[in-house]
Each structure stands twice: as C-alpha cells, then as structure tokens.
Amino acid sequence: MNMGVEQLTDQNPVPHRQPSAPKSGAWQVLSVEDDPIYQASLIYALEGMEFEGLPVQVLTAQSAAKAGVILAENPDIAVVLLDVVMEEDDAGLRLINTIRERQGNASLRIILVTGQPGMAPRDDVMARYDIDDYWNKADLATDKLITLVTANLRTWSYITELDRARRGLQMLVDASRAISGQSDLPSFSRLVLEQISQLIGAEQGGIVSAISVDQEPLNNLQVMAASGCFSSLYGETLEQLNEPPIQDDLIKARQSRQHIFRPNQTILYFHNGKISAQEYLTVVKAAEPLSDFHISLLHVFAEQVSSGFANLGLTNRLSELAYRDTLLGAHNRNWLCWELGRLSQAARAELKLIVLDIDQFAEIEVTFGNRFTDQLLKSVHERLWHGLEHTQQLVRIGSDSFAILSDRHQAPTAEPLRCLLAQPFEIDNSKHDITFTTACLDLAETPDAAPSDILRMAECCIDSARQLHRPHLDYEPEFSHNIRQRLLLLQQLRQALNNNQLQIALQPKVRLSDGQVIGFEALARWQLEDGTQVPPSEFIPLAEAAGLIKELDANILRQTCRAVRQLSESGFNLPIAFNASGNELFQEEYFSELQTLIEEEQVPPSLLELEITETQAMESYEQIETQLRGLIQMGMGVSIDDFGTGYSSLAHITNLAATTLKIDQSFVRKLGQSSDADHAVEMILRISARFGFNTVAEGIETEEQHQRLRDKGCPVGQGYLFAKPQPLSATLAMLKQGLNLPQ
The missing domain is CATH 3.30.70.270 (Reverse transcriptase/Diguanylate cyclase domain)
Incomplete structure (x- = not known):
C-alpha cells in the first residue's frame, strides 16, 4: 500500500444472519384442532419437514384448554396453527387472548385456520385480534402449508433473537443507571480514545471524538472526548479545530459515510442507521505514519466501536421501550x-x-x-x-x-x-x-x-x-401464605396423579323399604403422606384451574371400573356411579374417551352410572343430549345430581336423557322443618313417576328424614345414616356379612 495515496474504505456490511436455533433442538409447531382427520392431515403434511438443518416437531391439542396448558409448558413453540371453532364457537379466539394477554407471549406466530369462515370473517378477525395470518382450510394445500410454516419459523427466530437482545440491553441500562444514572456516551468515547491510542501508539499525536445529528453543520458538532494535542477542544465544537486538512477529511467522511485513512491521520465514521440520526466522527492524528498492520487493527477495532455506538443508541431507545409505556408515556x-x-x-x-x-x-x-x-x-x-x-x-x-x-x-x-x-x-x-x-x-x-x-x-x-x-x-399477610399453600398443594396433586395416590370411596345407595344395598357412588378421596385428608371441595377446583381435571376424572373412572370388577368377582353385581367434573362433559372427545376406557377395562356398561349436575345438564343440553342417549342405549345409567337446585324447564324434563333424578340434600335436610322442602320433594317424586325416572334422595342423616322419605314413596336413598363413603375393602366386608342397613 502506498501510504502517500488517499484511501477510502467502506465499512464492512452486516453479514447475513442465520436464524437462531431453538434450545430444544427442534422447531416446535402446535396444531390446535378438534377435527382428528384434519389434525392427522396436518401432521402428515409436515412429517419429515426440516428448517435450517433441524427437524420440525408437531405438537397437537384437541381443545383450546389443552392448548393453553401445552403452550405454558413449552415456551419454545414457534408457530401455532389454530382452529377457530372447537369446544365452543369462539374457543380459538379466546385462546389468542390467553396467549397474548395472560401468558404475555408476543413472539409466537399465530396462524388462524378455519373451515367455517363465516364464524370468524377474515377482515374482522385480523382487525380485532393479534394474529399473524388467516387461512381457510380448503385453501391450505401441503405446499402452501410448508411455505407458510417456513416463513413464520424464520420470523419467530428473528423476533426471539431481538427479544433476547432487548433483555440484554435492558441489563445494560440497569448497569448504566447504577453507575451514574445518565447516558454513558462520554465515558464510552473516552474509552475508544484510550484503546485506539494503545493500538497505534498515538499518545503524542492526540485524538478527538465528536457526535452530531444528521444535517447539522460540521462546525457545530460537539467534541465529546479529546486527548493529546486536542485536549483543549473537550466540550467545544469542531469550529475550534484550526486544521483545514482534518476538516476537509471530516467533510469527505461525512458525505461518503466511509472511513478515511491517510499516512498521519485517520477519520473513523460511524452511523446508527435506523436506530437514530446520530453520527460519530473520530479523528486519529499519529506522530508516525500508520503501517498496514495499524490500519488493519483500526479496521477490526472500528467494527467493535461501530457495534458499541449502535448499542448505545439502541440502549437509549430501548430504555424508553423497557421502562415507559408507549401509549401513555407513563x-x-x-x-x-x-x-x-x-x-x-x-x-x-x-x-x-x-x-x-x-x-x-x-x-x-x-x-x-x-x-x-x-x-x-x-x-x-x-x-x-x-x-x-x-x-x-x-x-x-x-x-x-x-x-x-x-x-x-x-x-x-x-x-x-x-x-x-x-x-x-x-x-x-x-x-x-x-x-x-x-x-x-x-x-x-x-x-x-x-x-x-x-x-x-x-x-x-x-x-x-x-x-x-x-x-x-x-x-393481608395471610394472602401470601394462602397462595404459597395453594401452589404447594398443586405440586402435591400433580405428584399424586402421577403416582396413582388418589383413591375412591364407595357410598352405598339403599332401598328405603328394606335397607338392601342396590348400588354405590364412587367419590374421589386424597390423603397426603402425613395422613391429612384433602377435601374434594379443595382439590377438585384446584385440578380444574390447573388443567388436571381430565386426568383426575379418568383416574377415578378407571378405579371405578376395577371396583365394579372386584365386586362382580365376589358375587355382587351392583352398579357404581361416577361423576363428570366441570366442563369436561362438554369436551368433544369426552364421550369417546369414556367409551374407550370402559372397553379397555372390560366392564359391562350396565354396572356403571354417569352422574352430572342439573346445571351441567341444562346449560348446554342440546350439545350433550345425543351422547347421553348413546350411553343409555349401551345400558349405562345417567343420573341428574342435585336435582331441583338448577333451572330445569318442563320442555327438557319431558324429554330428558337420563335414567335417575337425585333429590338434593338441601331439601332432605329441611324435611319436617320447611313446608317448601316437603313440597319440593313430593314434586320431584311425582315428576319421576310421571316420566319414568328412578329417584334417589341424597344426604339422609337422621331417622326422621328416612321415615318421611319412605312415607312419601321415595324408593332409594344414601347418606351418613346408612354409611359413610368407605374403601372398597370395607365395602366388600360389609356386603359379605350380609347385613342390611337401617330400614
């Protein structure tokens, strides 16, 4: 290189950045779809797909509720293919709010797919919900699907990378606040000068660094740091720099946005681009001509300095984003x-x-x-x-x-x-x-x-x-204690379900005329390792809130089936009722999974009875009527629990898909004390007789209640007067003794 010849050199362009790979080693895509056939076609279309050398793993959920759990447990999910209509007409749309608002996941790419565009018109959905794309199932062919997933994986990767950078910059902002609470640009400028001095041995020549705003006249640029022969310029403007050759090169560097290298002086130019309008000019004046080696060092160091200035500009900008609300400025x-x-x-x-x-x-x-x-x-x-x-x-x-x-x-x-x-x-x-x-x-x-x-x-x-x-x-301080206790109990519940530590207790249903046991109700029981009994009123709502109720119900049903088998093997062919909790009844897969489990356990449906509350039955009766009738046709009983406390209508009663009505214990408890309770019991018994339902009174605790129910013609009852819920072993012992319960 001829050092007497002027040299202009472009700043190195930013290299192409490959998308950053997920920590899990595979790109995770979640398909939320209640149509098993379409779900299978999506899985098949994406099978074997790779992106940037890593496989694409497809996770599946058949409901919005299940998808919420999966998303919470898998933070690396990049793309979700979300059906609009699932367990409810707007289940998919509500899941979007859960993802964006409750889970705070702004980077996840949400692609809405629907087979019923009329339920969620594209323009309306795109305007109201934070989604990234919208497709009709009929238009989403395999090649389009792969292209769509590929594009969104790349976008998610870049967004995730930017988010990580933002969090890192927020830590930088915190460190700067701890030191001075002000911008660290002057300190950074002084550090640049010190490092360049060491790199090229320019201690005697002097260095100056200046900052400007785009379009600001050169002479107005403020000197942020200075050393050596330029020390007197600190805090002044470049108008005080009386060296025409340097001023000419500063103008040229600014116009060309390039570094300029000469034998005894160098101009390093930095610009933040879209981050801000700030420019940075650093002047190096060396006592000796710069060698090729020194120029190479400056090239490399200039890249680091450029990143540093860019980070400072981005830090200042992100400090606003990190600590201020963009809508309110608060x-x-x-x-x-x-x-x-x-x-x-x-x-x-x-x-x-x-x-x-x-x-x-x-x-x-x-x-x-x-x-x-x-x-x-x-x-x-x-x-x-x-x-x-x-x-x-x-x-x-x-x-x-x-x-x-x-x-x-x-x-x-x-x-x-x-x-x-x-x-x-x-x-x-x-x-x-x-x-x-x-x-x-x-x-x-x-x-x-x-x-x-x-x-x-x-x-x-x-x-x-x-x-x-x-x-x-x-x-109040106990709030925190209650929250911690609830979280601890939830952890124990998960462990109990994994280790099959929940058990069932059987409470007999008794024929009131002679005390003969004619069946049982299976009730979930949970005992901690220290012997403490956790009441169902605590752990069932906890399971529902944590998304564990489906697993709990399946566990109790499986134990119920096995109890039926053991009773039958001992010569007692008595039916056992089990309960459907919360909204599980309205999940589309509930009844098919119920039938599959019964078939696996090889239990006659006639020895099982599904108990649902009156409120459950009436809330969305049309949604479950067909399935309930299917269970009855199989020979299974369907019991309406807490009857009389909900909002049944005569229109439903006349055509109710049930075999048994259970008189709620609130009426039984007031028998003989409230004429309204007596009338309610008599009305339920007349309805049962008129429409051919069996009747069971629950919560019988006194002999007076027993006698009044029997006098009114109630055929069957259950309650502590006859027996408390007890383990299967105790139930078998009672039956083998052949003792009738109170008549």
Whole structure:
C-alpha cells in the first residue's frame, strides 16, 4: 500500500444472519384442532419437514384448554396453527387472548385456520385480534402449508433473537443507571480514545471524538472526548479545530459515510442507521505514519466501536421501550420492578402500593374496539395524574391496570380514589360509566419479597376482591401464605396423579323399604403422606384451574371400573356411579374417551352410572343430549345430581336423557322443618313417576328424614345414616356379612 495515496474504505456490511436455533433442538409447531382427520392431515403434511438443518416437531391439542396448558409448558413453540371453532364457537379466539394477554407471549406466530369462515370473517378477525395470518382450510394445500410454516419459523427466530437482545440491553441500562444514572456516551468515547491510542501508539499525536445529528453543520458538532494535542477542544465544537486538512477529511467522511485513512491521520465514521440520526466522527492524528498492520487493527477495532455506538443508541431507545409505556408515556411494569428493587428495605417500608384494575376491560374492548380502550386508558391516566399528589408515582402495569407508588402517609385511601374515578369518562363525545377494583399493599408487610412477587401479591389481592364482590381490598399477610399453600398443594396433586395416590370411596345407595344395598357412588378421596385428608371441595377446583381435571376424572373412572370388577368377582353385581367434573362433559372427545376406557377395562356398561349436575345438564343440553342417549342405549345409567337446585324447564324434563333424578340434600335436610322442602320433594317424586325416572334422595342423616322419605314413596336413598363413603375393602366386608342397613 502506498501510504502517500488517499484511501477510502467502506465499512464492512452486516453479514447475513442465520436464524437462531431453538434450545430444544427442534422447531416446535402446535396444531390446535378438534377435527382428528384434519389434525392427522396436518401432521402428515409436515412429517419429515426440516428448517435450517433441524427437524420440525408437531405438537397437537384437541381443545383450546389443552392448548393453553401445552403452550405454558413449552415456551419454545414457534408457530401455532389454530382452529377457530372447537369446544365452543369462539374457543380459538379466546385462546389468542390467553396467549397474548395472560401468558404475555408476543413472539409466537399465530396462524388462524378455519373451515367455517363465516364464524370468524377474515377482515374482522385480523382487525380485532393479534394474529399473524388467516387461512381457510380448503385453501391450505401441503405446499402452501410448508411455505407458510417456513416463513413464520424464520420470523419467530428473528423476533426471539431481538427479544433476547432487548433483555440484554435492558441489563445494560440497569448497569448504566447504577453507575451514574445518565447516558454513558462520554465515558464510552473516552474509552475508544484510550484503546485506539494503545493500538497505534498515538499518545503524542492526540485524538478527538465528536457526535452530531444528521444535517447539522460540521462546525457545530460537539467534541465529546479529546486527548493529546486536542485536549483543549473537550466540550467545544469542531469550529475550534484550526486544521483545514482534518476538516476537509471530516467533510469527505461525512458525505461518503466511509472511513478515511491517510499516512498521519485517520477519520473513523460511524452511523446508527435506523436506530437514530446520530453520527460519530473520530479523528486519529499519529506522530508516525500508520503501517498496514495499524490500519488493519483500526479496521477490526472500528467494527467493535461501530457495534458499541449502535448499542448505545439502541440502549437509549430501548430504555424508553423497557421502562415507559408507549401509549401513555407513563412508567411501566419494568420500571416499577426496577424502582422497588433499588430501594433499601427501610425506604421500601415507607411506601404503599395501590393497584387499580378496570372492570370488564376485555368485554369493553370487544364491544367498542381498541381505539376506544386506548382513549379510555388515556382518560383514566389523565384523571389519576391530575388528581393525585405529584409526589406519587403513577405506573401502568398491565393492559387494564395501573399502580400508584406513594409514601405510606400520603397514599390515597379507597374512598377518595373511588370518588376520583366515579364520574363518567367522556370518549368520542359520549359519557361512559366505568367501574374499578382496587387493592392496597403496605410494603412494610412484605420486607423480603422480590419486586415481581410484590406485584403478584397485589394482583392476587385484586382477584380476591372480585371473588368476594368487593370494590376494594387491603392486602393481608395471610394472602401470601394462602397462595404459597395453594401452589404447594398443586405440586402435591400433580405428584399424586402421577403416582396413582388418589383413591375412591364407595357410598352405598339403599332401598328405603328394606335397607338392601342396590348400588354405590364412587367419590374421589386424597390423603397426603402425613395422613391429612384433602377435601374434594379443595382439590377438585384446584385440578380444574390447573388443567388436571381430565386426568383426575379418568383416574377415578378407571378405579371405578376395577371396583365394579372386584365386586362382580365376589358375587355382587351392583352398579357404581361416577361423576363428570366441570366442563369436561362438554369436551368433544369426552364421550369417546369414556367409551374407550370402559372397553379397555372390560366392564359391562350396565354396572356403571354417569352422574352430572342439573346445571351441567341444562346449560348446554342440546350439545350433550345425543351422547347421553348413546350411553343409555349401551345400558349405562345417567343420573341428574342435585336435582331441583338448577333451572330445569318442563320442555327438557319431558324429554330428558337420563335414567335417575337425585333429590338434593338441601331439601332432605329441611324435611319436617320447611313446608317448601316437603313440597319440593313430593314434586320431584311425582315428576319421576310421571316420566319414568328412578329417584334417589341424597344426604339422609337422621331417622326422621328416612321415615318421611319412605312415607312419601321415595324408593332409594344414601347418606351418613346408612354409611359413610368407605374403601372398597370395607365395602366388600360389609356386603359379605350380609347385613342390611337401617330400614
């Protein structure tokens, strides 16, 4: 290289980046589809597919509920092919909100596929829901499917990579705040100068670094760091640089956006591109001519410096994204966690955290749209901002929730806050009454809690307030204890299901005329290792909330079938009733899986009886009527539990797909004490006789109840008067003794 000749060199272009591979070693695609045939065709179409040298693994779910569980357990799922209509007409659309809002998964690529476009029109769905594509099943051929999945895998990979980078940059922002709380650009500039000096031995020659904004005149550029013969220029502008050759090269570097290398001086040019309009110019003046080796070092180091300047620009920009809400310009959840985390325990103990949640926000959004809810959030924020003391921090912590961080002695109490928000909100020239649920957390009561846990405690307090139908609730320390106990119990329940530790207890059904046992009801029982009995009223709702109820029901049914077999082998061909929990009854696969399990266990259907509550039966009767009649045709009994407490209509009663009506224990308990209870029991007995149902009275505990039921003509009963639920071994012993129960 002739060092006397001017050289211009382009900055190295950014190389093509290959998509980053998932941690699992395979690209995961979830197909959420209740049509098994179409599900199978999707799996077949994607079988053997690879992307960037890794296989594509297809996970499947037959319902939105199951898909929610799978997504929570598999964070590496990149693409979901989601049917709209499954267990309910809008199940797929509700799953979208679960993914985006509840699970906070913004990177997952959601492709809506439907065989019923009329149920979810494309334009309407694309406008209202955060989805990435929409296809009609009839149009999605194999080649289109593979192309679609490939494109979305690539997009997910890049989004995921950017998200990881953003989290890393947020950590950088935190480190910078801890040092000075201000931008670290001057420190970075000084570090660049020091490193270049060491690389090329330019301590005597002097170095200057300047920052500019695009289109700003060169002489106005501010000197951010300087050393050597340029030290006096620190804090000045380049107008003070009285060296025409350097100024000429600065102009040329800026115009060409290139580095310029000369024998005794070098101009390094950096630009952030789309990140910001900032430019960075570094002047190197060496006492000796630069060698090819020195120029090569500067080339390599310039790439590092370029990345550093870009990271600084991106950090400044992401600090806004990381700690500020883009819609309102207010602090966000990240900022609140950071603020709580940096405070000492003593300082935190002087604060209160008030959380307020807009009631029925999702329904408001569906009814009025996103533009309306955006305006609503702005109005709420503005009213709170003007109505609160300026010493208080107002933070948006969720899509529909705000937090107020305040000195504990100045924190707004529930009533003033309610009054502040009680007036209607005017949006689009129309007034709207909006209600809120609020909770208050005294941070002195949570001295050791992590910031994220503090927010969760406050939000759990909001949930508790709603369950209690109260507009405000103050946090109490036992809330945290209850939450931890619930999580511990959930872990134990999972383990109990995996280890088959749940058992059934059988309660006899007795013929009231002679005390003869004519059947049983199987009830789920759970005993912990320390001997503690967990009541069904605790673990069944927990199983439903955690998505374990299907597994629990199947476990109890399998034990029921085996109990039927053991009774039969001992000479007692008595039917056993089992219960369907929650919404499992309305899952499309419930009845087919029920029949498959019975066939596997080789139990006659006539020795089984399905018990469902009256509310379950009537809520979506048309949805399950055909399946219930199918069970009856197989010989299985169908019992309507808690009859008389729901909302049966005569239209359903006259054609009810059931074999037995069970009189609810609330009526039995009041026999002889309430004429209404007597009339209700008599009415149910007349209905049963008129339409050919069997009748069972439940919850019989006294001899008076027994006699009154028998006098009214009730044929069968069950309750503690006859026997408590007991293990199969005790039940067999009782039957083998041949003892009749009280008559």
